[in-house]
Amino acid sequence: MQLVPRLFYFKTLSLCIATSLLLTACQKPSETAATPSQSHIELIQQDLVPLNYGESVEKTSFTGSIRAVNQSSLQSQVTATATTVRADVGDKVQQGQILVQLNNQDNEARLAQAKANLAATKAQATLAQNMMQRKQRLLDQGFISRVEFEQSQVDYQAQLENVKAQQATVDIALKAEQDGTLRSPITGIITKRQVEPGQTVAAGQTLFEIVDPTRLELQARLPSDQRNALSLGQKIEFHLQGNSEQLQATLSRVSPLADLNSRQIEFFATPSSQLSPLSIGAFVEGNILASAMVSGQLIPLDSIQDLGQKPYVWVIRQQKIERVPINVLEQRYSENLAVVEGLRTSDQISRVKFSDSDIHKTVTIQKNK
Structure with missing residues (x-):
C-alpha cells in the first residue's frame, strides 16, 4: 500500500530536475552572446576626425543690403x-x-503783376523822396513849419515799406514761376x-x-545684445546674393540708438572695392570680424552635441569611448567648423553618436583597405 505514493514522489522529483537543467541550458548561450557586444565596439577610419590646432577670428553674422550714399x-x-x-x-x-517742365501760365501772370506793382510803388517812393527834399529846403527858408516837413518824412518812410512789401510779393511769384521748372x-x-x-x-x-552710383555702402542691422561687435573701423566680409565672391568692407557708421520695435541697431560699411550700380538693393550676407584672434582646437561643428546648452563631443581616448565636455569659442556654420578648448592632443573626434551606456567601452578601428 505504500509503494504508490513513493513512486509518485520520485517521478515528480525527476521531472523538476529535468526542467531546471533545460532552463539552464537555454540561458547560457544568450548570456555568452551578449557579453562581447556590451564591451567592444568596432569603427572605421572614416568615423573619426583628428584634432587640429589653429587661430581664428571671431565673427558676428548679419544680413543687409546695398544702398547708395547719395x-x-x-x-x-x-x-x-x-x-x-x-x-x-x-x-x-x-x-x-x-x-520736367510744368504749365505755369498763372504763375507767370502773377509774377508780371507783382513786378508792375513793385515798379509803381518804387515810383511813389521816389515822388515821396523828392517831396521830402523840397520841404526840407522850404523849412530851411522858414516858409513851412517843422510839422509839415516831418509829415513828408513819414510819407517817404511809408513808401519805402511799401516797396519792401511789393518786392516780397515779386520774390514769391518768382519762386512759384521757377517751381514750374524742375531740375x-x-x-x-x-x-x-x-x-x-x-x-x-x-x-x-x-x-x-x-541715386549716385559712384558711392555705395552696405546697410544692415544687428540685435542690440550684440552691440559690442560694432566698432568703427572693424573689417567686414560679405557676399551678394547670387554671387559667391567674397568682398571686403569697413564699418563706417553706427546708429546711436536701437530701433524700439525690432531692438536692432543699424550700421553702415564702406566696400573696399567699387560695386556695380546693379548691386543697389541687392541682399547681403556677411560677418563682422573681431580685431582679436581666437586660438584653439578646430573640430567639425556637426560633431558637437547639445551645442546650445552644455556642449560635448564623443572621442576615442586610449582606445575607449569617452564623453568630453568642451568650451566653444567660435562657430563657423558656412565652413562646418568650430574653435573649441577642453580636448587632449591624442583625442580622435567621433562622428558617430553614442549613448551613456557606451562610455569606457573598448574601440577597435578597422583600417582602410
Whole structure:
C-alpha cells in the first residue's frame, strides 16, 4: 500500500530536475552572446576626425543690403500739368539739369503783376523822396513849419515799406514761376519715374527718384545684445546674393540708438572695392570680424552635441569611448567648423553618436583597405 505514493514522489522529483537543467541550458548561450557586444565596439577610419590646432577670428553674422550714399527724390512744389518730361529710368543726369517742365501760365501772370506793382510803388517812393527834399529846403527858408516837413518824412518812410512789401510779393511769384521748372538735385541715375507728359501733378508728389552710383555702402542691422561687435573701423566680409565672391568692407557708421520695435541697431560699411550700380538693393550676407584672434582646437561643428546648452563631443581616448565636455569659442556654420578648448592632443573626434551606456567601452578601428 505504500509503494504508490513513493513512486509518485520520485517521478515528480525527476521531472523538476529535468526542467531546471533545460532552463539552464537555454540561458547560457544568450548570456555568452551578449557579453562581447556590451564591451567592444568596432569603427572605421572614416568615423573619426583628428584634432587640429589653429587661430581664428571671431565673427558676428548679419544680413543687409546695398544702398547708395547719395540719393534723392524730385517732388513738385505746385499743382500743375507736366508739359515736358526730359528723362527716363536709367538715364544719367547732372545736378541742375531740367527734368520736367510744368504749365505755369498763372504763375507767370502773377509774377508780371507783382513786378508792375513793385515798379509803381518804387515810383511813389521816389515822388515821396523828392517831396521830402523840397520841404526840407522850404523849412530851411522858414516858409513851412517843422510839422509839415516831418509829415513828408513819414510819407517817404511809408513808401519805402511799401516797396519792401511789393518786392516780397515779386520774390514769391518768382519762386512759384521757377517751381514750374524742375531740375535734378544731384548728379546720378534715374531709378524711378512717376510722371508723364500731359499728367496733372499735385504739390508734394514725387516725380523722380535719383541715386549716385559712384558711392555705395552696405546697410544692415544687428540685435542690440550684440552691440559690442560694432566698432568703427572693424573689417567686414560679405557676399551678394547670387554671387559667391567674397568682398571686403569697413564699418563706417553706427546708429546711436536701437530701433524700439525690432531692438536692432543699424550700421553702415564702406566696400573696399567699387560695386556695380546693379548691386543697389541687392541682399547681403556677411560677418563682422573681431580685431582679436581666437586660438584653439578646430573640430567639425556637426560633431558637437547639445551645442546650445552644455556642449560635448564623443572621442576615442586610449582606445575607449569617452564623453568630453568642451568650451566653444567660435562657430563657423558656412565652413562646418568650430574653435573649441577642453580636448587632449591624442583625442580622435567621433562622428558617430553614442549613448551613456557606451562610455569606457573598448574601440577597435578597422583600417582602410
